[in-house]
Amino acid sequence: MSEQFITNPEMVRVILMLALYIVLPIAIIHMFIRMKWVQKVGTVVMAYAMGILMAITGLVSFTPDSMEEMLFNNVQNMLMNVAVPIAIPLMLFNCDFKLWTKALPKTIWSLVGGIVAITVAVVSGFFLFRSRQIPDFEKVSAMMTGIYTGGTMNFNALGAALGVDKSVMAIVLAFEMVLTMPYILFILGGGYKLFRRILPFKDETTNEMRHSKSKMVAAPVSDVEDYGHMFRKDNWYLTLAGLGLSILFLAIGAGLSLLIYHSLNELVIILTITTLGLIASFFKKVRELPKTFELGMFFILVFSIIVASLFDYHSIQGSTIGIGAFVFWIILCGALIHLLLCRLFKVSGDLFTVSQVALLCSPPFVPPVVGAMGNKKVLISGLVIGLIGYAVGTYLGIGIYYLLS
Numbered sequence: 140m141s142e143q144f145i146t147n148p149e150m151v152r153v154i155l156m157l158a159l160y161i162v163l164p165i166a167i168i169h170m171f172i173r174m175k176w177v178q179k180v181g182t183v184v185m186a187y188a189m190g191i192l193m194a195i196t197g198l199v200s201f202t203p204d205s206m207e208e209m210l211f212n213n214v215q216n217m218l219m220n221v222a223v224p225i226a227i228p229l230m231l232f233n234c235d236f237k238l239w240t241k242a243l244p245k246t247i248w249s250l251v252g253g254i255v256a257i258t259v260a261v262v263s264g265f266f267l268f269r270s271r272q273i274p275d276f277e278k279v280s281a282m283m284t285g286i287y288t289g290g291t292m293n294f295n296a297l298g299a300a301l302g303v304d305k306s307v308m309a310i311v312l313a314f315e316m317v318l319t320m321p322y323i324l325f326i327l328g329g330g331y332k333l334f335r336r337i338l339p340f341k342d343e344t345t346n347e348m349r350h351s352k353s354k355m356v357a358a359p360v361s362d363v364e365d366y367g368h369m370f371r372k373d374n375w376y377l378t379l380a381g382l383g384l385s386i387l388f389l390a391i392g393a394g395l396s397l398l399i400y401h402s403l404n405e406l407v408i409i410l411t412i413t414t415l416g417l418i419a420s421f422f423k424k425v426r427e428l429p430k431t432f433e434l435g436m437f438f439i440l441v442f443s444i445i446v447a448s449l450f451d452y453h454s455i456q457g458s459t460i461g462i463g464a465f466v467f468w469i470i471l472c473g474a475l476i477h478l479l480l481c482r483l484f485k486v487s488g489d490l491f492t493v494s495q496v497a498l499l500c501s502p503p504f505v506p507p508v509v510g511a512m513g514n515k516k517v518l519i520s521g522l523v524i525g526l527i528g529y530a531v532g533t534y535l536g537i538g539i540y541y542l543l544s
Contacts, residue, residue, distance in 0.1 A: 149207040156199055157214050163189050164440035168366050168433075183511040184327050186440040190447025199448050215445060222442040223503035224392065224408055228385040228416030229435030230506055230518060233426050245486050246520040249494040250527060252480035253473075257287045257498065258535065260473035265543050268465045278303045279311055279462065281540035283469055286315060289532025290501025290525075297536040314463045316449075319499060322470055326492060327511045335488035338481055366433050374429040381431040388415040409502055409529075413522050432515070439506045470499070489514045493521030498528050 167185045170177045177185060193199050199215075201208035265280045273279060278301045285293035294315075298308045392411030396404040419425045474495060481491045489512055496508045502525030509518045 149201060149205070150210075153201070153207050153211045156193075156211065157218075159193070160215075160218055160441055160444055163444055164437050167440055168437065172366050181327070181511045182436065182440055183443055183507045184324075186443035186507075187324060187327060187447040190444040190449075193444070193448040219442060219445045221389065222438040222445070223506065224389045224412050225382070225385050226435040226438035226442070226506055227409070227502075227522065228388050228412050228419065229381055229431045229438070230509075230515070231413070231416035231420055232381055232384075232428055232431045233420070242490070242516070242520055245484070245490055246523060248484040249481055249486045249490050249520070250524045252484065252486070253477050253494045253498045253524070254288055254528075254531070254535070256473045256476035256480065257284060257469065258539070259476055260469045261287075261539060262543070263472065264465050264468040267468065268461055273461045273465065274307050275301075275303055277540055277543040279307065279465070280543055281536040282308070282311060283315075283466065284539045285532045285536035286312075287469060287473065287499050288528045288535055289498075290529065293529065293532035293536060296533050297540075300533075300537070301540060311462055311466070314466045318463065318466050318470060322474075323496065323500065323504070323508075326496065326508060331489065331492045331508070331512050334478070334492050337478060338486060338488040338491055340485045340487045366430075377428050378430045378434055381425070381428040382434060384419065384425070385412075385416075385435075388412045388419075391415065405529075409522075410526055413502075413526065417519070435506065436510050439510060442503065443507050487517075489517045490520055493517045494524050497521045497525030501525055501529070 164186065167177070167182050167189075170185070171182050199211070201211055261280050261284045265276065269276050278298075281301060282294050282297045282303065285297040294308075294312065297303075389408070389412055392408035392415075393403060395411055396402070396407040399407060477495065478491065481494075486494075492512065493505050493508060496504050502522050505521035505525060506518065509515060509521065
């Protein structure tokens with residue numbers, strides 16, 4: 140049986156593809172240390188590029204409904220689900236939460252502006268595109284409100300609560316993924332620099348960056364991701380201590396979720412690990428653990444490659460094009476209104492960027508963007524905005540449904 144397992148070509152490919160999810164981030168880190176062009180491009184952009192390449196070349200495609208496909212999907216989902224929860228505390232450990240409180244008013248304005256922008260975009264889009272004969276359009280509008288303020292968890296919750304047909308949900312989600320991904324890639328590829336020009340306001344917090352005493356609005360990526368000496372023995376055991384603490388926080392979050400809901404609830408887990416990570420950052424010994432941010436970035440690179448490898452542009456073939464136009468309108472109109480409101484309230488470009496990502500894609504996508512921007516100061520703000528979006532997204536979606544009905 141074991142010999143048959145090893146000699147099965149499809150199973151060997153499953154093992155190799157899963158191994159790539161671990162090996163490629165290590166390779167990206169080594170390239171980042173040695174190659175200046177990789178430092179300019181950024182590790183997260185490299186990870187997304189590699190993941191998309193895996194997707195379009197069919198490397199991660201297996202025989203439908205086969206044992207190999209089921210095994211690959213299960214392990215892939217497990218890696219994706221644990222990577223960010225482990226990364227978040229690691230990236231928070233050397234942040235100074237006391238400094239973040241200065242940015243709280245701007246964070247609130249950015250959050251409110253984002254929610255208002257999505258609401259206006261959805262309602263206006265409803266009246267623009269309702270003649271396209273989109274099935275259950277009021278319910279689709281409610282789900283789009285939920286997904287762009289709280290992520291797929293709220294999307295699924297609203298779909299179930301409103302009794303939306305599964306096929307309609309699948310089409311809407313396919314368009315959402317296909318149209319949102321290019322926007323996120325635009326941000327990761329340097330779009331945040333455009334937002335910095337439009338919103339040239341300073342962050343309210345200050346943060347001492349390694350090797351520099353100067354206060355920086357947005358440090359270069361190479362100053363934030365300092366992978367040098369990461370694998371030295373005198374650093375490694377302390378870094379592993381930080382990893383152990385992060386895994387412990389994940390276990391506590393999962394335990395609380397099981398205790399409250401008798402299942403793994405993403406909101407409870409993310410809220411728990413973020414809270415525990417922030418509490419731990421108040422302790423000087425935890426804050427001074429070496430390379431925890433960089434180790435967190437390793438897990439973010441794993442997550443980024445997996446997410447990008449799920450990209451499937453074939454999934455929208457034959458779908459209702461009106462839904463695609465509606466989704467595109469929400470992204471475009473929502474971003475522009477949010478941008479105008481942030482300009483009015485003098486919100487910084489980086490805070491606007493993490494707000495967009497937190498609301499459009501949920502908290503797990505915030506750390507990759509923070510890494511790409513090279514500005515750790517907005518990490519906590521982005522996570523807080525995303526968590527509040529989780530909390531209000533379902534209620535807002537239900538309200539939009541009744542309003543449009």
